[in-house]
Amino acid sequence: MKTRIITTLISLFIMAALITSCEDFLDIEPQTAISDDAVYDNHEGVVNALYGAYDRMAGPQLFAGTSIFFSDLLANSGEVGWRGTFVQYMQMNTKNLDPNDGYLTAKWVRAYKCIDLANNVLDNLDVVNDDHKERVEGEAKFIRGILYQKLVGFYAAPYVEGESNDHPGVPLVLTPTAGIGDDDYPPRETVANVYESIINDLTDAKTLLSEYTGAGDNEGRATASAAAAFLARVHMSMGNWEKAANEADFVINNFGGYAALHDTPRDAFNNDAYTSEDVFMIIQSETSNAGQANDGIGTFFASLVGYGRSDVHVQDMHLEKFEENDLRGHITDDDQIVRITDVDDMNYIGVGRRPGNVMTSKWGRYYANINVIRLAEMILTRAEANFRNNSSIGAEPIDDINQIRLRAGVDEWETIDEDLIWEERYRELCFEGRLLDDIRRFRREVIIPEGTGAGTALPWNSGRLVLPIPQREMDVNPNLVQNEAYQ
Numbered sequence: 001m002k003t004r005i006i007t008t009l010i011s012l013f014i015m016a017a018l019i020t021s022c023e024d025f026l027d028i029e030p031q032t033a034i035s036d037d038a039v040y041d042n043h044e045g046v047v048n049a050l051y052g053a054y055d056r057m058a059g060p061q062l063f064a065g066t067s068i069f070f071s072d073l074l075a076n077s078g079e080v081g082w083r084g085t086f087v088q089y090m091q092m093n094t095k096n097l098d099p100n101d102g103y104l105t106a107k108w109v110r111a112y113k114c115i116d117l118a119n120n121v122l123d124n125l126d127v128v129n130d131d132h133k134e135r136v137e138g139e140a141k142f143i144r145g146i147l148y149q150k151l152v153g154f155y156a157a158p159y160v161e162g163e164s165n166d167h168p169g170v171p172l173v174l175t176p177t178a179g180i181g182d183d184d185y186p187p188r189e190t191v192a193n194v195y196e197s198i199i200n201d202l203t204d205a206k207t208l209l210s211e212y213t214g215a216g217d218n219e220g221r222a223t224a225s226a227a228a229a230f231l232a233r234v235h236m237s238m239g240n241w242e243k244a245a246n247e248a249d250f251v252i253n254n255f256g257g258y259a260a261l262h263d264t265p266r267d268a269f270n271n272d273a274y275t276s277e278d279v280f281m282i283i284q285s286e287t288s289n290a291g292q293a294n295d296g297i298g299t300f301f302a303s304l305v306g307y308g309r310s311d312v313h314v315q316d317m318h319l320e321k322f323e324e325n326d327l328r329g330h331i332t333d334d335d336q337i338v339r340i341t342d343v344d345d346m347n348y349i350g351v352g353r354r355p356g357n358v359m360t361s362k363w364g365r366y367y368a369n370i371n372v373i374r375l376a377e378m379i380l381t382r383a384e385a386n387f388r389n390n391s392s393i394g395a396e397p398i399d400d401i402n403q404i405r406l407r408a409g410v411d412e413w414e415t416i417d418e419d420l421i422w423e424e425r426y427r428e429l430c431f432e433g434r435l436l437d438d439i440r441r442f443r444r445e446v447i448i449p450e451g452t453g454a455g456t457a458l459p460w461n462s463g464r465l466v467l468p469i470p471q472r473e474m475d476v477n478p479n480l481v482q483n484e485a486y487q
Contacts, residue, residue, distance in 0.1 A: 040124040043132070050136055053117035053143050054221060058282045061110040064290035064370045065297050066103065067150055068433035069312075074465055075435040078449035079318035083354060084300070084311030094451035095464040099486050103295065105470035108155070111147045112173070118144040120176045135218070138208030142222035145201030146230050148172070152194045153237070154467045157483070158440045158460075159191050161239030168481055169194035187479040188469075195238060202231045213254040216274030225254045226280040229373045232381050236441060241389035248382035249394035251279055255375050258403050265328050265408055265428070268376070269361065270340050270368040279378060282370035291366025301363040301431065303350025305338045308364070310354035314347055319358070321427060327409045328427050331358060340364030360431045376404055376428055384421050397421075404428055418442070436465065 039045045058064050073082065073092045082093040088101045097104070121140040128136050148170070156169045172189035174197065189197075206227035212218040213225045228247040235244035260276040262268050268277050272285075282290075290296040291307075302308025322329025330345040337343055337351055343361045350359045362371075383400035386393055401424055402412040408427070413420065422442045425434070439446060445457045446465060458464055463485030474480050 040120060040127065042127055043129045046121055046124050046128050047132070047136060049117050050121045050140055053114045053121070053140070056110060056114045056117070057143060057147065058284070058290065059110055060290040060293040060295040060297070061106045062114070062147070062150065063372055064282045064284070065293065065295045066107055068297050068431075069295070069300050070107075070154060070467070071433040071436040072431055073312075075439050075446055076449060077317075077447040079315055079430070081313040081315050081449075082311060083313055084309060089311070090451070093449065094453065095446070095448050095458060096452065097464070097468055097486070099468035099471040099474070099482065104467050105472055108151070108470050108473065111151050115144055115147050115173060116177055119174065123176050134208045138205045139222045141201040141208070142205035142227050145198045145205065148194055148198050148201075149230060149234060152191060152198075153437065155469060155483070156191050156194070157463065157466055159195055159238050160461070165192035165195070166190045171480075172197055185477040185479045188481060195234065198234055199231065202227045202234065206231065215255060215260075215276055215278050220274055220281065220283045225251045226373065229279045229378055232378065233437070236381060236385065237437060241385045242391065242393070245382050245385035245389060245391060245393040248378045248385065251378045252375065252382060252394060255279070258379070260375055261403070261407055263407075266344065266346055266361065268374055269363070269371065270365040272368060274369070277375040278369070278371065279373040279375055281372055284367050284369055286367045289367040291368070296366065297370060298363040298366050298368075301360055302340070303352040303354060303357065303359045304340060304364060305352055307339075307366055308352050310350050310352060310357060310359065314358040314360055318430065319347075321423065323410050325409050326427065332361070362431050371432065377434070379404060380421075380425050380428060384425070387416065387418070387421060
């Protein structure tokens, strides 16, 4: 069998040096040997490969860690303080990134390994039992679509509504890489074409998974509602406001509307099972989780007895964004707390490593499920999309906004504008990986918070808010071009 191009391209052998042994439990057969054609000879092998893709997607380099963390740190203007010892993350906070950064390479590696698994599943649907075929196809396309959304969102300049968007995106590989020759190193496809592929995959997934729509359906894997939620995110990035509102409305209706929201914002986090508000989640357990890895999301954000490095501290700039009665801005100050279940508020004074700092309580339990998309986000997305589109698909924009505000314990607004929508999205979705996308869509500046260049304002489309293509990929693949800020 010829050399697998992406395996060569992304230099998978570096992973042993980049990923700690903490996540060995995530590596289960047969997905670690996806070049072996025998894996895909029968129904069980293909389904196991699909589950292997889920497993890798749930690692700390993707949806259980840096896909959340990178967004909030790269877009940070001083709302949080980075106080960890990892130089790479300090460089991200100061917007001074290095193409040789192993953590940036690890994300690229992990994503393309998952994509190749999905491609192999799709290429071998003929051996899947007929009564499972649509589900397996839908889930594989869902995985491929959301991974390409992450890759193009981090490693390429943003999509701009009304423009050609023919600037470099990421390599778009839609077939198994086994058998591709060394002369076929994939170039970076245009951003427009990558977005088109994402929409095609997620639209197909939504159709193929139409019997699964509610929280926890399909045993917690991809559903039509999850596909619609990611489609809403994609259409928001593209400025397709009506489509975004319709996709968000589809999700909200399938989940039962406002009644499915938790009683308080705090209830949405650190759960060990799907809840009424969870559109898509990474399922974890005490024995299978990313929370104990160096780049697990809770490791960054927690300061509890025996858990967390206390790397990310909430700053006054963040707390000042909340009204006095807003539950999302309250702080538990009690030196007797031990674990996150002792914390009643959305923030707390840390008691573990680097005690005495304000920490978010969103990520405080190493084996808790990871919120990827919540119903509250879809309600805010429908509100914004309708506001921009001057429409009322599903609800009036102000009604959606006020429902989120009432849940947070603050007064309703009588009117809204773009600035108020921005502020409400920040307050509700902070530390959930939405900040970079929101800054781009609202055309906000990012202020370098510290280090060389502190105080410098970067525009929403600055090349310094885009990750560099990993240098190892540049060295191996002559068809890649580096992002402008790193040339």
